[in-house]
Amino acid sequence: MAKKKKYYVVWEGNNTGVFDSWAVCQQQIKGYPNAKYKSFPSKEAAEAAYHGNFYDHIGQNKKPSVSTLSEAAKADIIWDSIAVDAACSGNPGPMEYQGVDTKTGYQFFHQKFHIGTNNIGEFLALVHGLAHLQKEGKTIPIYSDSKHAMAWVRKGKCNTKLIRNAKTASVYQLIARAEKWLANNTFENPLLKWETKVWGEIPADFGRK
Secondary structure: OOOOOOOOEEEEEEOOOEEEOHHHHHHHHHHOOOOOEEEEOOHHHHHHHHHOOOOHOOOOOOOOOHOOHHHHOOOOOOOEEEEEEEEEOOEEEEEEEEEEEEEOOOEEEEEEEEEEEEHHHHHHHHHHHHHHHHOOOOOOEEEEOOHHHHHHHHOOOOOOOOOOOOOOHHHHHHHHHHHHHHOOOOOOOOEEEHHHHOOOOOOOOOOOO
16 A cells, blocks of 8 residues: 655745655754654645644644743753754665754754664664764763663663575664674763653654654
8 A cells, every 4th residue: 555645834944835755854854953743644734733823733742842931840850961863764675764852952963874774773773873973072862762772771771673695684783783782882971762752853853653
């Protein structure tokens, strides 16, 4: 079954409007602090939403966004940090991950792969973040919303159940490289759980919920 097309509204970003692909939408929100955007199932719904208010479309049952948090809640977040997240179209399927500045949303790194799983992406993102901060000489925290990935990093082992075959060989090479980095390096950076239910989606989220 073909994947249904989505349309994306950006109320606040580098450019605002209705966009017909996630790739184009991402360009409008990349590096923009507290960008406001959402996907819609049709162009008509997206255009109607664009002329309305962002907060009318997030719904009371939706998770909060960082920009709407109380000052008390914001005080619990260590803003001098990196946030990482992964996205996967299918499980397994095309996978990507990124690391951003928790406060500003500035993208430090972004990688795409032809196949993987969300947990693998989260694991690789954390290791990439640790290696990035090591090069920068920084011991600031890294936020992740994946308990599995954080546990794998602490153990130095990606405990994935992804089938090993010719199709997945390349991602297993990346996993081996990440595990080797963990075996050969130490880090002082705290790995912190992003409290999604309290703080909303992690700043590195790809916005495809």
